[in-house]
Amino acid sequence: MGVNENVPMMSIPGMGRIPIKYVALLTLIVQNCGVVLLMRYSRTLDGDKAVPATIVVCQEFLKLCLSLCLVYYEAGSVNGLQDTIRRELFGKPVEALKLSVPTILYTIQNNCILIGLSNLQAAVFHVLYQSKLIVAAMLSVTMLGRTLQPMQWAAVLMLTLGVALVQVATSSKKAADTEMIQYPSFGLAAVITAALCSGFAGVYFEKILKGSSTSVWVRNIQLATGGTLIGLLIVIMQDGAEGVFVWQQGFFFGYNWTVWGVILSNAGGGLLIAIVIKYADNILKGFACSFAIVCSSLLSVFLFNFEVSFLFFLGTAVVCMSVYLYTPRPQPSSSSPTSSSPIGSDGKDQQEVAAPLLPTSKA
Ligand code: C5P
DSSP, rough: OOOOTSSSSEETTTTEEEEHHHHHHHHHHHHHHHHHHHHHHTTTTSHHHHHHHHHHHHHHHHHHHHHHHHHHHHHSSSHHHHIIIIIIISSHHHHHHHHHHHHHHEEEEEEEHHHHHHSSSSHHHHHHHTTHHHHHHHHHHHHOOOOHHHHHOOOOOHHHHHHHHHHHHHHTOOOHHHHOOOHHHHHHHHHHHHHHHHHHHHHHHHHHHHHHHHHHHHHHHHHHHEEEEEEEHHHHHHHTTTTTHHHHHHHHHTTOOOHHHHHHHHHHHHHHHHHHHHHSHHHHHHHHHHHHHHHHHHHHHSSSOOOHHHHHHHHHHHHHHHHHHOOOOOSSSSSSSSGGOOOOTTTSSOOOOOOSOOOOOOO
């Protein structure tokens, strides 16, 4: 495979040892695809709708619980868990403060997405929101000192265009969207803010994860604790805004099995994103999530009788092409293959060159 010795690997029964990076990216594609399909399915069901802000709280709280379990597993005992929490969470207030940056940015991002979606046409929102991929690539270069080959830049631009086309093809027919649009310039500002927050929070989180040896699960405890608290604050502040009063009708008003499915999947997805950012990087995460959008749209053709248009095929082809192009070709002058770049577990040997998406087996 041409994979460097110090690339973190994991054993998969029947498949041998595979770099964690690929396992995580593939799992993220499956998870993202599943959650999109679940959300689409939930829209076809009648009944009360759950308040989105309560869903975010549940996701963050579940992520916190799962992260605690994983730290317990790493530490090996309850005493070990307590020691780790005391040392890492309470003993390093500056580190905790650093984590508040992505926590706040992710919160702003998630809220701007909701504002953007209700003040812009869905297609316009999705096209503009894809600029987060370019923001992440630019910040990876400026903040992490990563290098992208010209072909990889072209691939990132193609990916942005391809996903935008797929999104337009699958969301432009909704007449209801236009009826609700009240403040397009507000929506525009919101979607641009969401894209900037996404790019910056992701790359900043990557810098934190790779810049120290602190466990990725400890980082997630910090992130999820902040996320739960801010989420609760938003539930209180927005109470009644969606026509539902959580205090009277209950926190779990409108919950059904699909809502719990989305919560479970998104909580797991949040942890997966952290793994992908740690062992791969933000740009590859963007490719995985974009590819999942294409896969879920393709599956929707069979599951929900989605109509496929020429635009959809074009977008899908452009995305697939970009995935191929992003895999760096061997450079005549460079002696070290790019596959050597991923990230030692101590985070010290941080990559300079963008990591490949597909295994560079022939390099
Ligand atoms: O659009 P983008 O890929 O930037 O979205 C990232 C999402 O992942 C955010 O909504 C954020 O809340 C979530 N996340 C998470 N746990 C992490 C990192 C990100 O839930 N450790």
